[in-house]
Structure formats: structure tokens, C-alpha cells
Amino acid sequence: xxxxxxxxxxxxxFQYPLFTVKQTTVTMTSLFMVVLLMLAFVVASRVxxxxxxxxxxxxxxxxxxxQYTLTRFSHYIVLVVGAIISFQFIGIDLSGLVVxxxxxxxxIGFGLQNITSNFISxxxxxxxxxxxxxxxxxxxxxxxxxxxxxxxxxxVRTTQNISIxxxxxxxxxxxxxxxxxxxPKVRLDVAVGVSYDSDLDLVMxxxxxxxxxxxxxxxxxxxxxxxxxxxxxxxxMELRVWIDxxxxxxxxxxxxxxxxxxxxxxxxxxxxxxxxxxxxxxxAIKVAE
Numbered sequence: 001x002x003x004x005x006x007x008x009x010x011x012x013x014f015q016y017p018l019f020t021v022k023q024t025t026v027t028m029t030s031l032f033m034v035v036l037l038m039l040a041f042v043v044a045s046r047v048x049x050x051x052x053x054x055x056x057x058x059x060x061x062x063x064x065x066x067q068y069t070l071t072r073f074s075h076y077i078v079l080v081v082g083a084i085i086s087f088q089f090i091g092i093d094l095s096g097l098v099v100x101x102x103x104x105x106x107x108i109g110f111g112l113q114n115i116t117s118n119f120i121s122x123x124x125x126x127x128x129x130x131x132x133x134x135x136x137x138x139x140x141x142x143x144x145x146x147x148x149x150x151x152x153x154x155x156v157r158t159t160q161n162i163s164i165x166x167x168x169x170x171x172x173x174x175x176x177x178x179x180x181x182x183x184p185k186v187r188l189d190v191a192v193g194v195s196y197d198s199d200l201d202l203v204m205x206x207x208x209x210x211x212x213x214x215x216x217x218x219x220x221x222x223x224x225x226x227x228x229x230x231x232x233x234x235x236x237m238e239l240r241v242w243i244d245x246x247x248x249x250x251x252x253x254x255x256x257x258x259x260x261x262x263x264x265x266x267x268x269x270x271x272x273x274x275x276x277x278x279x280x281x282x283x284a285i286k287v288a289e
Contacts, residue, residue, distance in 0.1 A: 033086075034086040034087075037082060037085060037086045038082055038083065038086055040082070041078060041079060041081070041082025041083075041085075041086075042079065042082070044078065044082075045074075045075045045078035045079055045082075046075075048074070048078060049071050049074055049075050068132065068133040068149070069126050069127075069129065069132070072126055072149065073126065076151075114167075114169075115152065117169045118151075118152045118153065118167050118168045118169050119151050119152060119168075121167075121168035121169045121171065121172045121173075122149065122150065122151040122152060122153075122154075122168040123151070124168075124172055125149050125154070125168055125171060125172075126149060130171065130176075130178065130181070131146055131149075131154075131171055131176070131178055131181070132146065132149075133146050133147065133148065133149065134146060134180070135178055135179070135180040135181065136178075136179040136180050136246050136247045137156065137176060137177060137178050137179065137180075138176070138177035138179070139156065139164075139166055139170060139171070139174070139176055140174075142156065142158055142164055143158065143159055144156040144157050144158035144159060144162075144164060145157050145247065147163070149168075150168075151168075152167070152168060153165050153166060153167050153168060154166050154167075154168055154171065159250075179246035179247070179249070180246055180247075184244065184245070184246060185218065185242050185243065185244055185246075186242070186243060186246045186249060187240055187241070187242050187243075188240070188241050188242075188243060188249055188252060188253055188256070189238055189239070189240050190238065190239040190240075190241070190253060190256050190257060190260065191228075191236065191237070191238050192207075192237050192238075192239070192257075192260055192271065193231055193233070193234030193235065193236050193237070193271060193272065194234055194235050194237055194264070194269055194270065194271060194272075195233075195234060195235075195269075195270040195271070195272045196233075196234065196235065197270065198235070198269050198270060199269075200227070200235070202267055202269065203235070203237060203269055204225045204227075204237075206260075206263045206264060206267050206269060207225040207237065207239045207260065207263075208223065208225055209263060210239065210256060210259045210260055210263050211223035211239060211241050211256075213259065214241070214252070214255065214256060214259065216243050216244075216245075216248065216251075216252045216255065217241040217242065217243060217252075217256075218241070218242040218243060218244060220242075221242050223239065223240060223241045223242070224239075224240040225237065225238070225239055225240075226238045226240065233272050233273070234271075234272050239256070239260070241256070
């Protein structure tokens with residue numbers, strides 16, 4: 001077979017009509033060009049976001065979460081423009097996108113409800129921003145920092161430096177604790193029991209000193225010392241303090257607990273062990289003969 005014949009066969013294959021959309025014939029060549037155009041727009045979007053937009057936004061006073069939202073939407077806009085231009089290249093006008101959504105609706109009926117739910121939830125997260133990049137969140141029993149918000153899932157890096165992939169719908173429909181939402185300062189409640197023989201005024205003064213001596217504790221709002229209840233073997237006290245960085249709440253709590261132990265020992269205040277009274281009833285035992 002001559003080279004000319006091979007070229008003719010290849011040309012016929014690439015020019016062979018696969019299907020028709022809106023009276024426009026789609027061939028292998030047109031599909032190949034659409035793929036190339038889409039890849040070009042994907043690369044262009046990444047270059048635009050990383051090289052231009054990120055540098056420009058880093059010079060503004062916008063918080064990290066808003067910068068991330070703007071970059072993600074810019075990326076998606078470029079991709080949508082690329083898809084529209086690609087459709088136009090093969091002769092499908094904007095109304096041809098209705099066909100794509102028609103295929104999508106059919107796919108939803110065959111089990112894509114979960115993917116669609118996560119996609120819509122991702123848009124809600126980027127627009128309403130109930131969580132944003134950098135927030136400290138607790139999802140279920142997992143605590144970590146939000147690293148990335150994609151259209152289907154969100155990446156949370158735990159305090160053990162493990163990346164957890166959480167579906168976006170979980171942040172919309174499930175109970176989520178956001179330590180950093182709106183106002184970053186948070187209150188820590190440090191509970192401690194003291195002996196009934198202790199000087200109550202000295203106990204409250206000692207706990208206030210612990211709060212004042214901690215560099216992590218805010219001056220405003222002021223710290224509080226409360227006697228919550230009378231326990232079985234102790235007064236149940238609580239020291240309430242405010243801190244600026246919610247990501248350090250475990251470290252601050254540990255430091256305050258250690259400071260309470262040292263302060264109580266220095267002031268002769270006892271932290272009692274749990275006590276239980278055992279009553280034994282004696283009685284005669286009659287042995288049957």
C-alpha cells in the first residue's frame with residue numbers, strides 16, 4: 001500500500017462524520033481540536049491564576065479566604081469561556097450548551113445525584129463562605145485546617161498532619177464546628193476541682209492570677225472564675241479565658257492546666273482525689289441444717 005493510500009485512509013477516518021448536533025457534523029478532527037483548545041485554556045487558566053492573579057491579590061488587604069475564592073472563580077470562568085469557544089469552533093452555538101445540560105440531567109437520573117450535590121455545595125462554600133481556606137474546623141471527630149476547596153470536595157489537614165478529603169455536602173448538611181468563623185477569638189473553659197477545706201477567696205484569686213500571667217490570654221474580654229457546683233468531694237470551679245488564635249487552643253489549655261497545678265501547690269490549695277464511701281452492713285447468717 002502506497003503512502004498516498006495510507007494518508008487517504010487516515011484522512012477519511014478523521015473526516016468521518018461521527019454524529020450531528022444542531023445540524024452540525026462532528027468529526028474526529030473537530031473533536032481533536034476541541035480537546036486541544038480545552039487543554040490550552042486549562043494551562044492558560046493555571047498560568048493566569050498562579051502567575052498574575054495570586055501575585056496581584058497578595059498585595060491587597062483581602063484575607064486569605066477571599067483571595068482563594070477569587071482565584072477559584074477566575075479559574076472556572078476561564079474554563080467556561082474555553083468550553084464556549086471550543087463549542088463555537090466545531091460550529092455549535094451557545095444554545096448547544098443546552099445539549100450538554102440535557103446529557104447531565106440524564107446522568108443525574110442514573111446515579112450522579114451525589115456528585116451534583118457536592119458540586120452545588122462547593123459553589124455555596126465559595127460564595128457564602130461559611131468556611132474558608134485557613135479556618136480551623138471540626139467535622140465529626142476530625143479537627144484540622146481547611147487547605148483547599150474544590151468543586152466536589154474540600155481538603156482538611158488534621159492536627160496530625162494528615163489530609164482528609166471531605167465531600168462538600170458534609171459542610172452544608174452536617175454539623176460542622178468552625179473555630180475561626182467571623183471573629184477569630186474564642187473562649188476556653190478550664191475546669192478544676194478544689195477541696196472543701198480550701199479558702200474560696202484564695203482559690204478564686206489564684207485562678208485569676210493564672211489567667212493574668214498567661215501571655216496567650218486576652219485582657220479583654222476579662223477572664224472569669226466561677227463556682228459551678230458542689231461535687232461529691234470538691235468544689236467544681238471553672239476558669240474562663242479568651243484567646244486570639246483558635247488553632248492553639250489545645251496548647252493554651254495544657255499551659256493553663258499546668259499553671260493551675262503549680263499555683264495551687266504554691267498556695268497550699270488541694271486538688272482532691274475522687275472519694276467514695278463504702279458502707280458494709282453486717283448481719284447474722286443462719287445456716288440451714
